[in-house]
Amino acid sequence: xxxxxxxxxxxxxxxxxxxxxxxxxxxxxxxxxxxxxxxxxxxxxxxxxxxxxxxxxxxxxxxxxxxxxxxxxxxxxxxxxxxxxxxxxxxxxxxxxxxxxxxxxxxxxxxxxxxxxxxxxxxxxxxxxxxxxxxxxxxxxxxxxxxxxxxxxxxxxxxxxxxxxxxxxxxxxxxxxxxxxxxxxxxxxxxxxxxxxxxxxxxxxxxxxxxxxxx
Amino acid sequence: xxxxxxxxxxxxxxxxxxxxxxxxxxxxxxxxxxxxxxxxxxxxxxxxxxxxxxxxxxxxxxxxxxxxxxxxxxxxxxxxxx
Numbered sequence: 001x002x003x004x005x006x007x008x009x010x011x012x013x014x015x016x017x018x019x020x021x022x023x024x025x026x027x028x029x030x031x032x033x034x035x036x037x038x039x040x041x042x043x044x045x046x047x048x049x050x051x052x053x054x055x056x057x058x059x060x061x062x063x064x065x066x067x068x069x070x071x072x073x074x075x076x077x078x079x080x081x082x083x084x085x086x087x088x089x090x091x092x093x094x095x096x097x098x099x100x101x102x103x104x105x106x107x108x109x110x111x112x113x114x115x116x117x118x119x120x121x122x123x124x125x126x127x128x129x130x131x132x133x134x135x136x137x138x139x140x141x142x143x144x145x146x147x148x149x150x151x152x153x154x155x156x157x158x159x160x161x162x163x164x165x166x167x168x169x170x171x172x173x174x175x176x177x178x179x180x181x182x183x184x185x186x187x188x189x190x191x192x193x194x195x196x197x198x199x200x201x202x203x204x205x206x207x208x209x210x211x212x213x214x215x
Numbered sequence: 216x217x218x219x220x221x222x223x224x225x226x227x228x229x230x231x232x233x234x235x236x237x238x239x240x241x242x243x244x245x246x247x248x249x250x251x252x253x254x255x256x257x258x259x260x261x262x263x264x265x266x267x268x269x270x271x272x273x274x275x276x277x278x279x280x281x282x283x284x285x286x287x288x289x290x291x292x293x294x295x296x297x
Binding site for chain 2: 031034039042043046047050051059060063064067068071072127128131132134135138139141143146147150161162164165166170171186189190193196197200
């Protein structure tokens with residue numbers, strides 16, 4: 001019978017390596033590969049779950065449900081393809097289903113129809129000195145302010161920004177996870193980052209920094 | 216190498232910072248940035264924002280959560296094996 005070892009590191013199997021190479025059953029193999037490939041990604045997945053649900057309890061549930069589904073479906077994972085994108089996609093779909101059941105599904109939000117002026121801050125020609133002041137003000141911001149600003153972004157943009165900037169997913173991986181074209185990833189990132197920049201500059205202004213004064 | 220202007224350079228800031236450009240585009244923009252304080256300042260600002268998010272928006276799960284999930288998987292495994 002295959003066992004999932006409970007103590008880290010997961011690779012410490014009860015079978016010794018000689019037995020393993022000779023007698024590893026398909027079930028043992030599945031468990032071993034899951035331990036090697038999926039389990040180590042749990043902390044990273046938790047971060048994404050927090051960013052998705054904005055709430056530790058929901059994030060914990062989401063991570064658990066994702067790992068259970070992934071484990072049960074692991075036979076369908078094609079070895080050699082991208083495990084990270086596969087897991088993120090399961091998580092994303094799980095979250096969507098949870099929201100649908102809870103009646104929280106965001107209808108087709110008109111995100112893509114948001115005009116630039118609604119995102120705020122026209123692409124003004126800002127002087128180099130003004131830009132440097134903005135960089136400095138943002139660099140000095142406390143952690144809580146940065147987190148708060150990120151959470152204010154609309155869901156889809158927030159996830160794209162998070163996947164790319166925090167988790168380091170490529171545009172292609174994000175497109176796969178969210179099942180949208182790469183062009184949409186790119187425009188979502190542009191618009192999400194723009195909104196984030198404006199939010200951060202608003203905070204900076206509240207703190208008394210002289211930034212973002214359009215010229 | 217082809218010349219590109221400020222508008223084009225500013226448009227590609229995220230692709231540049233996230234390494235999603237062709238080598239040619241990368242070279243063109245790098246050359247432009249070396250000679251343009253305005254674009255460079257824009258790139259610096261976006262880069263600063265990225266670093267702030269990266270630094271402050273990571274969340275770490277508790278060991279209890281991770282152990283709990285492993286136990287859950289263990290149960291599933293036992294259920295399947297019997």
